[in-house]
Amino acid sequence: MQILDGKKTSEDIKSEIAAVVQKMKDDGQKVPHLAAVIVGNNGASLTYVGSKVKSCQQIGFESTLVALPETITESDLLTKIKELNEDDNLDGYIVQLPLPKHIDEQKILMAIDPDKDVDGFHPANFGKMALDMETFLPATPFGIMELLERYKVETAGKHTVVIGRSHIVGRPMSILMSRKGNPGDSTVTLTHSRTKNLEEFTRNADIIITALGVPEFLKADMVKDGVVVIDVGITRVDDTSNPKGYKITGDVDFDGVSKKASFITPVPGGVGPMTIAMLLKNTLLAREMRMQK
Numbered sequence: 245m246q247i248l249d250g251k252k253t254s255e256d257i258k259s260e261i262a263a264v265v266q267k268m269k270d271d272g273q274k275v276p277h278l279a280a281v282i283v284g285n286n287g288a289s290l291t292y293v294g295s296k297v298k299s300c301q302q303i304g305f306e307s308t309l310v311a312l313p314e315t316i317t318e319s320d321l322l323t324k325i326k327e328l329n330e331d332d333n334l335d336g337y338i339v340q341l342p343l344p345k346h347i348d349e350q351k352i353l354m355a356i357d358p359d360k361d362v363d364g365f366h367p368a369n370f371g372k373m374a375l376d377m378e379t380f381l382p383a384t385p386f387g388i389m390e391l392l393e394r395y396k397v398e399t400a401g402k403h404t405v406v407i408g409r410s411h412i413v414g415r416p417m418s419i420l421m422s423r424k425g426n427p428g429d430s431t432v433t434l435t436h437s438r439t440k441n442l443e444e445f446t447r448n449a450d451i452i453i454t455a456l457g458v459p460e461f462l463k464a465d466m467v468k469d470g471v472v473v474i475d476v477g478i479t480r481v482d483d484t485s486n487p488k489g490y491k492i493t494g495d496v497d498f499d500g501v502s503k504k505a506s507f508i509t510p511v512p513g514g515v516g517p518m519t520i521a522m523l524l525k526n527t528l529l530a531r532e533m534r535m536q537k
């Protein structure tokens with residue numbers, strides 16, 4: 245069994261990006277600038293956005309945190325989005341999800357300039373992804389593809405079972421794994437909350453990508469020997485022995501499943517750090533695209 249080490253791989257990617265940024269600086273060019281918009285005080289979202297901004301500083305990007313109150317109106321948020329679209333000094337930005345219930349998430353994502361949409365959530369970018377055109381890939385699926393590639397995990401002709409059909413992970417993952425190329429060329433089954441007899445699919449899977457948010461859902465008796473397991477779950481579970489009062493738990497019963505797996509991602513230290521690295525990679529791409537305009 246080999247661990248797909250997202251922590252180490254993400255550090256490698258960040259070093260590669262930092263070297264490009266240093267060269268930009270040496271050549272007197274503007275460095276990439278990423279902004280993150282956060283609305284309200286969701287603890288997990290604040291942590292993720294904090295890590296994104298910190299990583300920017302680590303690799304020499306310019307970064308801006310736009311923190312807005314939970315009570316902001318949809319129209320005021322749209323005004324802020326328009327400002328970010330028009331800010332020539334900014335290469336890319338993300339709006340951290342979920343947004344408060346009184347705001348129409350789709351309306352906000354539609355308002356983001358696709359050329360600055362480094363999350364790849366705008367329908368124009370999502371459509372390009374599905375049509376094999378060059379675009380920003382959503383950071384989590386992009387990170388998983390990168391891990392599979394760097395660890396040379398065989399995906400062609402394999403049966404990949406994706407659990408969860410979210411717009412951020414499951415749906416794009418199912419598209420990317422079925423695309424032509426490496427990684428890709430998989431036969432994909434996209435399963436979800438209404439799937440019957442899920443174990444029948446997971447037991448026949450060569451590769452399982454789970455993005456469900458149910459701690460330790462995938463057990464050893466649900467997988468076959470040699471399976472490749474990618475765990476996207478990051479649920480906070482109460483843990484009094486931890487100073488934070490919680491621990492981060494994946495969708496996979498790691499102790500059981502890892503005994504049968506050929507490759508597996510740990511939680512934490514698997515997919516999570518890759519998401520941030522790929523967001524930075526998209527921001528670098530956004531800068532390079534703007535330089536060519």
Ligand code: GUN
Pocket residue numbers: 338339340341342363383384412519
């Ligand atoms: N919420 C959970 N994951 C993500 C992500 O990758 N991007 C944004 N913007 N929000 C998220």
